[in-house]
Amino acid sequence: xxxxxADQIRLLxxxxxxxxxxxxxxxRENLPEHAEIRALEADLTQQRDLLVAAQTEESDTARDxxxxxxxxxxxxxxxxxxxxxxDSGLVTNPKxxxxxxxxxxxxxxxxxxxxxxxxxxxxRHEAAQARAKELAARLDELQATATExxxxxxxxxxxxxxxxxxxxxxxxxxAAEVPADLLKLYDKLREQQGGIGAARLYQRRCEGCRLxxxxxxxxxxxxxxPDTVVRCENCRRILVRTPESGL
Ligand SMILES: [Zn+2]
Numbered sequence: 001x002x003x004x005x006a007d008q009i010r011l012l013x014x015x016x017x018x019x020x021x022x023x024x025x026x027x028r029e030n031l032p033e034h035a036e037i038r039a040l041e042a043d044l045t046q047q048r049d050l051l052v053a054a055q056t057e058e059s060d061t062a063r064d065x066x067x068x069x070x071x072x073x074x075x076x077x078x079x080x081x082x083x084x085x086x087d088s089g090l091v092t093n094p095k096x097x098x099x100x101x102x103x104x105x106x107x108x109x110x111x112x113x114x115x116x117x118x119x120x121x122x123x124r125h126e127a128a129q130a131r132a133k134e135l136a137a138r139l140d141e142l143q144a145t146a147t148e149x150x151x152x153x154x155x156x157x158x159x160x161x162x163x164x165x166x167x168x169x170x171x172x173x174x175a176a177e178v179p180a181d182l183l184k185l186y187d188k189l190r191e192q193q194g195g196i197g198a199a200r201l202y203q204r205r206c207e208g209c210r211l212x213x214x215x216x217x218x219x220x221x222x223x224x225x226p227d228t229v230v231r232c233e234n235c236r237r238i239l240v241r242t243p244e245s246g247l
Contacts, residue, residue, distance in 0.1 A: 033153035061125035
């Protein structure tokens with residue numbers, strides 16, 4: 001393939017822009033914010049689950065407390081009724097009196113037990129309430145951190161995208177100056193060779209594969225006409241000659 005030396009050198013500009021695009025894509029993909037946000041999201045999921053558990057415990061203990069308080073009330077009301085009957089003086093039969101007094105004693109014990117249960121439930125309820133409050137605050141904090149990280153990621157992505165757009169525009173301008181067949185070969189090689197299709201021959205070294213040309217290869221390059229498109233024997237990339245090629 002033949003191409004004017006100036007067009008071959010233009011390929012190096014194109015290559016530099018393509019390398020820039022690869023770097024920008026890599027940077028966009030590997031923004032530290034991505035990992036940060038992933039970790040925060042995992043944390044958020046975990047904290048949300050803990051909060052739901054604490055809130056469930058909070059409402060369960062509230063319901064249990066109401067129920068236990070109703071039980072206490074029932075016992076209290078029954079004891080009050082019994083006391084009233086006892087105080088009324090209407091129960092005179094000793095057996096009935098003894099039975100009433102025994103029931104009152106048993107109701108008092110029952111009330112005591114139930115009140116202990118109410119206290120225990122209240123303690124559990126207050127603990128759950130405090131825990132839910134603490135978790136909700138922690139969740140708010142985490143959410144704010146995640147929002148801030150997301151904003152940072154979006155801003156960084158926007159900056160990169162703007163730069164990508166500018167480099168792409170420049171690339172299409174440079175590509176328009178390169179002859180179609182040379183551009184096609186360059187693009188094909190670039191795809192095959194990890195993003196580098198054209199390399200400068202610099203001080204006898206291919207800057208694509210970094211290998212120094214041996215004497216036979218050098219002589220071949222020296223013998224090639226200036227408009228011959230030379231390829232690296234080792235990596236097959238387009239080898240672009242410049243005044244610093246060491247020929
Ligand atoms: Zn090479």
